Amino acid sequence: MAITKGIDQLLAAARAKIEEIPAAEALALRDDDSVQIVDIRDVRELDRDGMIPGALHAPRGMLEFWVDPASPYHRDVFASGKKFVFYCASGWRSALAAETLQDMGLEPVAHIEGGFAAWKEAGGPVTERPRKGG
Numbered sequence: 785m786a787i788t789k790g791i792d793q794l795l796a797a798a799r800a801k802i803e804e805i806p807a808a809e810a811l812a813l814r815d816d817d818s819v820q821i822v823d824i825r826d827v828r829e830l831d832r833d834g835m836i837p838g839a840l841h842a843p844r845g846m847l848e849f850w851v852d853p854a855s856p857y858h859r860d861v862f863a864s865g866k867k868f869v870f871y872c873a874s875g876w877r878s879a880l881a882a883e884t885l886q887d888m889g890l891e892p893v894a895h896i897e898g899g900f901a902a903w904k905e906a907g908g909p910v911t912e913r914p915r916k917g918g
Contacts, residue, residue, distance in 0.1 A: 807902035
């Protein structure tokens with residue numbers, strides 16, 4: 785069975801619809817109270833590589849459930865009215881996630897172009913993931 789649309793086409797379609805923020809510009813958003821930076825990477829990536837200080841961790845597999853107020857998994861932060869800026873390792877998952885959440889009606893949303901790798905390359909600070917329970 786051949787797929788009819790590959791990742792390149794999915795990413796191009798997403799990028800045509802969403803706001804992409806270069807990492808150097810995203811650095812200034814870290815201290816903006818009207819913006820919530822959201823890390824959608826797997827916990828193993830956070831443990832291994834750290835994360836942007838102050839970022840909310842919302843695993844990619846739970847995003848739609850955490851955003852939807854009708855979901856039993858809804859998180860109030862996603863009803864806060866803030867601008868949500870998503871990132872992953874390289875900007876692929878976060879582009880697709882931003883498109884999906886924008887399609888759900890969450891706004892404003894954006895993602896960091898180039899992801900966490902670009903953030904670090906731009907000199908962005910990195911912190912260890914907070915450990916639960918101590």
